[in-house]
Amino acid sequence: MFWSKKGKKDRLEELLVISSQMDGRGNVALQILKKMDELTDLLKRLDEKVDTLLESLEKSRKASPVEKRRKEEILSLLQRESALSIYKLSRLMGLSRTRCNELLKSLEDEGLVESIKVGKRKIYRLASGLEMSETQQA
Numbered sequence: 001m002f003w004s005k006k007g008k009k010d011r012l013e014e015l016l017v018i019s020s021q022m023d024g025r026g027n028v029a030l031q032i033l034k035k036m037d038e039l040t041d042l043l044k045r046l047d048e049k050v051d052t053l054l055e056s057l058e059k060s061r062k063a064s065p066v067e068k069r070r071k072e073e074i075l076s077l078l079q080r081e082s083a084l085s086i087y088k089l090s091r092l093m094g095l096s097r098t099r100c101n102e103l104l105k106s107l108e109d110e111g112l113v114e115s116i117k118v119g120k121r122k123i124y125r126l127a128s129g130l131e132m133s134e135t136q137q138a
Contacts, residue, residue: 056109083125
């Protein structure tokens with residue numbers, strides 16, 4: 001088949017040969033090929049995003065009750081404090097910075113928390129959409 005396991009260059013060369021036989025209708029075929037390549041690239045990126053979301057969902061399903069409680073506590077602290085560094089968060093929660101980083105990374109992957117780099121440090125806060133919905137509920 002024309003599209004099977006051929007690179008873009010090979011497909012373009014074949015299309016140019018075909019288009020030369022089409023009496024001027026080759027431009028349409030070339031445009032179709034370009035659109036198909038764009039759609040293929042978009043589908044690949046979408047597939048990667050879906051895989052990432054599925055992995056994140058799977059991880060969140062496997063979270064232990066302790067981990068869920070700690071994540072809820074982090075979200076509550078961020079709601080109250082607006083933004084926190086990893087150092088302050090680890091002191092407030094009585095956990096190591098490493099464990100706090102793991103929990104924050106997980107929350108960031110879930111789209112609940114976002115980080116802002118300030119110099120060498122990261123400051124964490126609730127994700128933009130979450131912050132609005134949380135304050136509206138209060």
